[in-house]
Amino acid sequence: MANSPPEMFVKGIVAGWLIAALVWMLPSAEGTEIFVITLITYLIALGGFTHVVAGSAEALYLWLTGHESLARVVFGFFVPTLAGNLAGGTLMFAVLSYAQVREEIDER
Numbered sequence: 001m002a003n004s005p006p007e008m009f010v011k012g013i014v015a016g017w018l019i020a021a022l023v024w025m026l027p028s029a030e031g032t033e034i035f036v037i038t039l040i041t042y043l044i045a046l047g048g049f050t051h052v053v054a055g056s057a058e059a060l061y062l063w064l065t066g067h068e069s070l071a072r073v074v075f076g077f078f079v080p081t082l083a084g085n086l087a088g089g090t091l092m093f094a095v096l097s098y099a100q101v102r103e104e105i106d107e108r
Contacts, residue, residue, distance in 0.1 A: 001058065001068055005080040006048050012084020013092065015049035020089040024097075052082045 003011065018021040022040040029036045044051060059077045068076075100107075 001062060001072070001077060003050065005076050006084065008077060008080040009084040009087075011048065011050040012052070013080040013088035014047065015044050015051040015054075016085035016088025016090075017092050018044055018049070018088075019085070020093040024093070050081045050084065051076075052078060052085050055081060 018040050022037065025036055033057045041054075044054070055077060055088055059068070063070055063073045
């Protein structure tokens, strides 16, 4: 909650992209899934990036204990972080995935 909503959004983009990359890499991890999951989640924590699922417990705890208002939790954390995660996890990853197969699609 120390970040402003725009910072939550930008940091959420990176976290969303990393989680999408994680999901994309897991099928080929074959026996190293735990290592890949640990590495990606560690990178998210190390970079101080925001993820709506990972941060929800902390944000709700702050609201339930009276340290943050519900409006600040919703509009200062949930909304910008979710929007950033969606932007990073879908938009950016879709563009990168499309760039990878663009030539194959254009040949049809």
